[in-house]
Amino acid sequence: xxxxxxxxxxxxGLRVVQDATCTFCGxxxxxxxxxxxxxxxTKAKNACVLGKAWFFNHHVEERPEALxxxxxxxxxxAMERAAEILLSARFPLTxxxxxxxxxxxxxxxxxxxxxxxxxxxxxSVCHGPSGIAFQGVGEVTCSLGEVKxxxxxxxxxxxxxxxxxxxxxxxxxxxxxGEFVPNGRKDRTAVLIDxxxxxxxxxxxxxxxxxxxxxxxxxxALRALARGVELDPSIEETTGIPLETLEEIMDGMKKAxxxxxxxxxxxxxxxxxxxxxxxxxxxxxxxxEHTRWSAKPMRGHGNVTGADNVVSWSxxxxxGVHLGSGFPRFNPGEFTASDVLARGEADAALIIxxxxxxxxxxxxxxxxxxxxxxxxxxxLSDTARTASVAFTTSTYGINTGGTVYRMDDVPIPLRPAFxxxxxxxxxxxxxxxxxxxxxxxxxxxxxxxxxxx
Amino acid sequence: xxxxxxxxPGRTSQQGTTLNEGKYTEGYRVEISTLQVAPEDMxxxxxxxxxxxxxxxxxxxxxxxxxxxxxxxxxxxxxxISYGDNSSRLMGGDTQGCGMPDSKGLDxxxxxxxxxx
Ligand code: SF4
Numbered sequence: 001x002x003x004x005x006x007x008x009x010x011x012x013g014l015r016v017v018q019d020a021t022c023t024f025c026g027x028x029x030x031x032x033x034x035x036x037x038x039x040x041x042t043k044a045k046n047a048c049v050l051g052k053a054w055f056f057n058h059h060v061e062e063r064p065e066a067l068x069x070x071x072x073x074x075x076x077x078a079m080e081r082a083a084e085i086l087l088s089a090r091f092p093l094t095x096x097x098x099x100x101x102x103x104x105x106x107x108x109x110x111x112x113x114x115x116x117x118x119x120x121x122x123x124s125v126c127h128g129p130s131g132i133a134f135q136g137v138g139e140v141t142c143s144l145g146e147v148k149x150x151x152x153x154x155x156x157x158x159x160x161x162x163x164x165x166x167x168x169x170x171x172x173x174x175x176x177x178g179e180f181v182p183n184g185r186k187d188r189t190a191v192l193i194d195x196x197x198x199x200x201x202x203x204x205x206x207x208x209x210x211x212x213x214x215x216x217x218x219x220x221a222l223r224a225l226a227r228g229v230e231l232d233p234s235i236e237e238t239t240g241i242p243l244e245t246l247e248e249i250m251d252g253m254k255k256a257x258x259x260x261x262x263x264x265x266x267x268x269x270x271x272x273x274x275x276x277x278x279x280x281x282x283x284x285x286x287x288x289e290h291t292r293w294s295a296k297p298m299r300g301h302g303n304v305t306g307a308d309n310v311v312s313w314s315x316x317x318x319x320g321v322h323l324g325s326g327f328p329r330f331n332p333g334e335f336t337a338s339d340v341l342a343r344g345e346a347d348a349a350l351i352i353x354x355x356x357x358x359x360x361x362x363x364x365x366x367x368x369x370x371x372x373x374x375x376x377x378x379x380l381s382d383t384a385r386t387a388s389v390a391f392t393t394s395t396y397g398i399n400t401g402g403t404v405y406r407m408d409d410v411p412i413p414l415r416p417a418f419x420x421x422x423x424x425x426x427x428x429x430x431x432x433x434x435x436x437x438x439x440x441x442x443x444x445x446x447x448x449x450x451x452x453x
Numbered sequence: 454x455x456x457x458x459x460x461x462p463g464r465t466s467q468q469g470t471t472l473n474e475g476k477y478t479e480g481y482r483v484e485i486s487t488l489q490v491a492p493e494d495m496x497x498x499x500x501x502x503x504x505x506x507x508x509x510x511x512x513x514x515x516x517x518x519x520x521x522x523x524x525x526x527x528x529x530x531x532x533x534i535s536y537g538d539n540s541s542r543l544m545g546g547d548t549q550g551c552g553m554p555d556s557k558g559l560d561x562x563x564x565x566x567x568x569x570x
Contacts, residue, residue, distance in 0.1 A: 024473070025469075049469075050466060050469040050470060050473075052470075053469065053472075053474065056473075057474050057475070058473070120552075124552035124553065125552070125553055125554070128552045128553055129551055129552075129553050132551060160463065160464070162466075163466040163469070164464045164466075164469070195461060195528075195531065195558075196461060196463075196526055196527055196531070196533065197524075197525050197526050197527075198526060212459045212461070212531065212558045213459075213558045265556075265557070266463075266557060269553060269555070269557040269558075270555075270557045270558040271555060271558060273549070273551050273553050274551055300464075319552070332548075332550065332551050332552035333549070333550030333551055333552055334550075336548065336551075336552030336553075337552075338552060338553070338554055339546070339548055339552060342546025342547075342548075343546070355476070358476065358537060358538050358541065359536060359541050360541060360544075361512075361544035361546045362513050362541065362542055362545075362546075363546035364546055365541070379475060379476070380475075380477070381476055382476070
């Protein structure tokens with residue numbers, strides 16, 4: 001979709017872009033009305049506080065096109081250097097990808113395939129454990145449209161949507177009037193399960209304050225009740241929730257017409273990880289003996305769901321995939337970014353729109369700092385600062401079009417607001433890919449099938 | 454004397470908005486460098502808002518100012534900090550074979566850092 005199609009000129013130099021898409025969080029709200037003055041967005045109607053901060057702070061900054069070892073450089077020179085670095089690596093890692101378009105994700109994956117590396121996305125440190133759980137027990141799923149139109153019982157588990165996905169309640173889950181819930185909030189029951197009594201608790205009818213690291217036990221307690229197993233009251237000591245409360249919740253869950261569990265990183269980042277997600281997914285599955293229930297992970301970054309989709313449809317696996325043997329191999333723990341860095345295995349990195357230098361474990365950060373890296377980011381970050389080659393990029397959704405996937409796997413087109421002098425991730429990655437291919441073909445360098453680490 | 458706590462790093466809307474303003478802005482830096490402590494624990498440890506505390510485990514440590522958590526948001530024994538450089542310092546490299554390091558619900562020790570001021 002071009003900028004102009006949905007943009008109208010209201011006053012000289014002032015444009016309004018209708019139906020623009022916010023890519024700050026996994027809600028991917030596509031009902032933004034942006035007022036654009038030159039290269040600045042001055043109003044973002046319908047955006048939440050996070051969306052406003054996203055739109056108002058991505059104006060064009062004065063930065064060099066790229067930095068090579070900290071020195072300003074042009075795109076061509078930087079792409080040459082990036083190709084050299086990636087081609088000479090024996091165990092390169094491609095990482096990030098959750099804040100870029102699906103089109104760029106595809107090229108990043110192709111590059112990784114050509115050089116026989118590992119592709120991993122920020123999924124591995126957010127809902128990667130849920131990805132593992134899907135393979136174990138499956139996922140009874142639904143779209144956010146179904147949640148909006150049908151869900152009369154909602155359980156938010158291990159997340160704080162009021163602060164992390166501010167419009168989830170109002171646009172998709174709790175408040176909106178839907179076809180089968182015509183009175184909106186009044187037709188829905190909401191439960192929040194968390195270790196902290198967050199701002200989201202105010203919006204819920206029931207708040208269950210689970211003891212830290214006891215989500216697994218709580219999910220299994222509910223599974224037991226779903227199956228009619230009698231529970232010992234000592235479950236309160238284990239989980240922090242009295243048995244009567246659990247029974248009351250289960251009663252409501254069974255009476256619901258359409259229930260949904262929306263679970264966050266309180267489950268995946270805490271001890272138990274994929275076993276926690278598995279327990280919650282299995283609970284939703286078990287509930288279908290009684291009535292209709294689904295479970296969906298609450299995804300964080302704007303296109304992290306797109307990253308899962310692209311990596312899955314290309315390799316058969318969602319994240320942590322090794323392509324160095326000429327065929328995809330998936331093994332979380334072995335081929336996931338945090339591990340290959342912390343163990344000191346990766347010898348070069350291509351990092352797209354992510355900042356592992358500020359959010360990875362200390363051993364992983366220590367190793368990443370010492371290896372050559374190619375970083376693409378619209379803003380300066382700790383990762384860009386330590387990169388061998390750091391590209392300044394335009395911002396997806398604000399300057400460049402493309403496709404992103406909402407947290408419920410629905411693809412949504414972007415309507416950019418204004419042009420940027422900087423290249424997009426897609427253009428830069430294509431430039432690196434073509435340079436890598438030229439060199440491989442000219443030198444008849446062996447392909448990944450024989451050169452794999 | 455150091456006391457055991459459970460640390461929950463997480464997202465806040467303030468962290469999200471300041472993140473967009475830039476990771477090198479004062480707002481972001483303050484947000485990821487402020488430790489929330491339950492009111493009961495603040496009282497028991499005789500801490501006041503702004504006092505420096507040292508939080509550590511076997512992986513690393515950070516020293517930041519603390520503030521009293523809002524209302525009953527945090528139960529006693531639990532600490533909260535916005536995700537960022539500080540919380541990552543306490544994350545070990547082991548992912549128990551799943552790709553995800555322990556990032557929430559971390560066992561940590563807290564001690565007042567006032568004396569070293
Ligand atoms: S909820 Fe998320 S996608 Fe929607 S406007 Fe807010 S930050 Fe943007």
